[in-house]
Amino acid sequence: xxxxxxxxxxxxxxxxxxxxxxxxxxxxxxxxxxxxxxxxxxxxxxxxxxxxxxxxxxxxxxxxxxxxxxxxxxxxxxxxxxxxxxxxxxxxxxxxxxxxxxxxxxxxxxxxxxxxxx
Amino acid sequence: xxxxxxxxxxxxxxxxxxxxxxxxxxxxxxxxxxxxxxxxxxxxxxxxxxxxxxxxxxxxxxxxxxxxxxxxxxxxxxxxxxxxxxxxxxxxxxxxxxxxxxxxxxxxxxxxxxxxxxxxxxxxxxxxxxxxxxxxxxxxxx
Ligand SMILES: Nc1ncnc2c1ncn2[C@@H]1O[C@H](COP(=O)(O)OP(=O)(O)OP(=O)(O)O)[C@@H](O)[C@H]1O
Ligand SMILES: [Mg+2]
Numbered sequence: 001x002x003x004x005x006x007x008x009x010x011x012x013x014x015x016x017x018x019x020x021x022x023x024x025x026x027x028x029x030x031x032x033x034x035x036x037x038x039x040x041x042x043x044x045x046x047x048x049x050x051x052x053x054x055x056x057x058x059x060x061x062x063x064x065x066x067x068x069x070x071x072x073x074x075x076x077x078x079x080x081x082x083x084x085x086x087x088x089x090x091x092x093x094x095x096x097x098x099x100x101x102x103x104x105x106x107x108x109x110x111x112x113x114x115x116x117x118x
Numbered sequence: 119x120x121x122x123x124x125x126x127x128x129x130x131x132x133x134x135x136x137x138x139x140x141x142x143x144x145x146x147x148x149x150x151x152x153x154x155x156x157x158x159x160x161x162x163x164x165x166x167x168x169x170x171x172x173x174x175x176x177x178x179x180x181x182x183x184x185x186x187x188x189x190x191x192x193x194x195x196x197x198x199x200x201x202x203x204x205x206x207x208x209x210x211x212x213x214x215x216x217x218x219x220x221x222x223x224x225x226x227x228x229x230x231x232x233x234x235x236x237x238x239x240x241x242x243x244x245x246x247x248x249x250x251x252x253x254x255x256x257x258x259x260x
Contacts, residue, residue, distance in 0.1 A: 030167045031131045062163040063223040071219055092156035
């Protein structure tokens with residue numbers, strides 16, 4: 001548990017046409033929020049229409065992370081695009097996502113292969 | 119003497135993780151299960167993030183975290199001497215936020231993930247949050 005302290009969030013981004021996949025790892029909290037926001041906004045500004053956010057490597061998520069996700073959804077949906085979240089079926093990240101109601105606007109998928117084809 | 123600790127640190131984002139890990143380690147030591155600890159981490163993160171984000175808008179202030187073992191489990195307090203909350207009942211409602219970029223879910227998570235939850239706050243006088251959580255089963259061999 002102690003080794004988790006202070007580990008910054010990591011983001012790996014892959015683009016294919018107008019679809020981008022952002023794979024996050026680490027703890028998605030207040031400290032991580034500015035970096036993740038900036039990276040995702042960069043994809044939106046670059047004209048990506050579909051952003052798949054893979055949260056399977058995220059060990060911790062709270063309302064600061066949720067706020068970043070919902071804020072990016074708002075920006076991208078204004079431009080007619082959509083966001084898909086990939087997440088494990090169980091665990092605290094899943095619980096927090098379910099409780100927040102974000103799935104009403106961003107589908108929760110079990111893997112990237114479930115993203116509908118463009 | 120029962121087990122307890124206090125931690126005082128500046129209201130900086132990186133200290134949210136520090137407080138979270140400190141409480142998680144403490145909870146593990148007194149016999150909480152992993153899934154209970156996951157919930158405790160979210161609750162602590164929300165309370166401490168609120169101090170960093172809301173309590174001291176123009177300056178930096180202190181986060182005062184307290185944690186102690188009680189018979190039933192754990193009692194966690196998070197205090198600040200910041201701006202305080204105008205209307206606590208309103209602030210506790212889901213989706214209420216004074217920041218348009220935020221979801222207004224912090225209090226919802228704190229309340230859902232604790233068995234007992236109190237907020238004391240007054241404008242100009244700061245805020246004190248107390249959360250208590252029971253252990254699922256008595257600690258074995260702890
Ligand atoms: N320690 C505090 N000091 C001053 N105001 C606070 C404090 N904690 C909460 N508040 C006020 O209560 C409101 C609700 O808090 P809550 O944590 O539920 O939502 P939020 O922080 O706005 O959004 P989120 O937690 O979803 O990021 C905040 O918008 C803020 O106005
Ligand atoms: Mg909050």
